[in-house]
Amino acid sequence: MEQHKNGYKQETSVDSADISKSVEGFKVLKSFAGTLPADFDYEKELETMREEKYARFN
Numbered sequence: 001m002e003q004h005k006n007g008y009k010q011e012t013s014v015d016s017a018d019i020s021k022s023v024e025g026f027k028v029l030k031s032f033a034g035t036l037p038a039d040f041d042y043e044k045e046l047e048t049m050r051e052e053k054y055a056r057f058n
Helices: 016-031 042-057
Strands: none
Touching: none
């Protein structure tokens, strides 16, 4: 690691296997682009799922 001018340490060597994994992960994420409706409200859906999951605790 090398000391960066802002005081943080920064790793300078990058493993090509890590890059390959990152790129593959990004491709998987991109494959989901456009699969949800344009008006999808994730916050509403998340709240609904939480209410269903934790209803027994209320």
